[in-house]
Every structure is written in structure tokens, then in C-alpha cells.
Amino acid sequence: MTLTKFEALPNCETAKFVTALSLAANGVAIVTTDGDAGRSGLTVSSMVSVCAEPPLMLACVNSDNIFCELADVNQAFAINLLAQSQQDISNTFAGFGEDPDADRFLSGSWVKRTTGSPILEHALVSLDCALLEATTHGTHRIYIGRVLSVASNDTQPLVYSRRGYAHIS
């Protein structure tokens, strides 16, 4: 990664960066993939819409996660934004369960829509995406997807802030 003319300037300390951003409030989603390479899913807070025309979504996943290997082959992923009542699903897909080898998809009710990526029933918003671009920066891989279908439930979102779940009313 080149920073051109800013190369010689002081760098932002990692700890300061991480602590500062822990103050932000983010939605929580389960990003999933399924296809020829196999099925995987993990909890993320680093997802955002890129633009509406065409409808594009972005999610960042640690390159070490098996999700990356599978999504790159499957060429598809889904982003399932969680409702406030789905905190347990967030914990399961973050690996906080008692048995880390247990099938995470036993938590929640999952269906397939357009690409075959797992879609969570009763999610706040679910977006089924065809992979448009994947690129790696630092420790993470950035996935940009073209949204092929969207569904939503008008309920409260699950929010993560200050290293914990936050409730909004």
C-alpha cells in the first residue's frame, strides 16, 4: 500500500484507532455464502450500502476467515442485518458459542433465495448479492456485491457500540 507524498508523516496508532472507533454505533449482520466451495457465515459490523443505482453492498471480512476462500469461489454472498431480538445469532456466528465446532446455521431459520447464499428468516434486512469485486487491504478483504434481491421486516435493529450490544428505542 503506498501513501505517496504522505509516506513520511506520523502514523495513526492502532490502539488509538481501534478505541476511537469502538465508540461508534453500528448495525450487526451475518454475512453468508454457499455454493460449490461450501457454506460459511460470520458476524460483521463492517457492512454498508455503496449506492442505490445499481444497488451495491460492501462488507469487510478478515482474510484469515474461511468465508473468504469460499465466497471467492462461490461468487456470491448474502448480508443479513439482525433485528434486536437476534443477539443470540450474532453471538453464535461470532464464535461465542460453547462448542466452536457446532454448526452455526442451527441458530436461526435459514432459506435460500437467488444465489443460494443463506438468508435469515425474520432478519431486519436481508440482501442476496452476486460478487462484483473482492480486494484485500491490510488484514481484511473487502467484498462488493450487486444486490439481486432484498427483503425487510419493520422492527428494531441490533446495534453494537462500546464493545457491547446497545438498545435503541
Ligand SMILES: Cc1cc2nc3c(=O)[nH]c(=O)nc-3n(C[C@H](O)[C@H](O)[C@H](O)COP(=O)(O)O)c2cc1C
Ligand atoms: C459485533 C461484532 C462485529 C464483528 N465485525 C466483524 C467484521 O466486520 N469483520 C470481521 O472479519 N469480523 C468481525 N467480527 C468477528 C467475527 O465475527 C469473528 O471473528 C468470527 O466469527 C470468528 O469466526 P471463525 O470462528 O469463523 O473464524 C465481529 C464480531 C462481532 C461480535
